[in-house]
Amino acid sequence: MGKLGEDFFTKPTLLLAELLLGKVFVHNAADGRCYKGRIVETEAYLAEGDEACHAFRGMTKRNKVMYGSPGTLYVYFTYGCHNLMNIVTEPEGVAGAVLIRAMEPMSGIEEMKKNRDIMRTVDLMNGPGKLTSAMDITLEHNGLSLSSDTVYLEEGENFPPSVISSSKRIGITKSADLFWRRYIAGNAFVSKSKPGPPPGKKKTLLES
DNA sequence: TGTAAGATCTAG
DNA sequence: TAGATCTTACAA
DSSP: OOBOOGGGGSSOHHHHHHHTTTOEEEEEOTTSOEEEEEEEEEEEEESTTOTTSTTTTOOOTTGGGGGSOTTBEEEEEETTTEEEEEEEOSSTTSOEEEEEEEEEEEEOHHHHHHHHTOOOGGGSSSSHHHHHHHHTOOGGGTTOBTBSSSEEEEOOOOOOGGGEEEEOOSSOSTTTTOOOEEEETTOTTSOOSSOOOOTTSSOOTTTO
């Protein structure tokens, strides 16, 4: 399967949030384990006009990775117990990222179950904090490039635009009205936090 | 230096 | 529905 090059990430954040669906995220861990998962849910975050974005008030020690090269991993810790994983977008100097909210496990499933200490495959990565735990993604991965051999994306099976749905983002209070969440309608591995509107209610970029 | 909030998850 | 648990940002 083809590894995605840096060119892939030089697209607008919202478009990337859709294009990332179906792509395969690969993590070759330091202990020799290899984790693979297909992305089925994303959320876009942009500094401009988006109060929910970490970079809305400018660059800080934490969010400086968001200002880096597109295709960089931005991992941060929140709620005292969860790592969340983003892929940096927009040209260098402009803050933007796509939060990976859910994935469908493809490889290393037994290791993921041990990492999460659960048995049900469908619950392994159906939430942003869950997938980092399953794939052993930590703050050590913050700032890593997706053109490295440790973490990268592979060309997966592209979903038809008709199954890509959009909704408001989840778990935030600021800029909560933006329809910047993208997910695969009906996919069992999408997070269950809140049901979105029926598919097709809002046009996605790929449809229009 | 202290404090409050937070892009979450799980158990009860 | 609340508690876990810790980093960051901001105010004093």
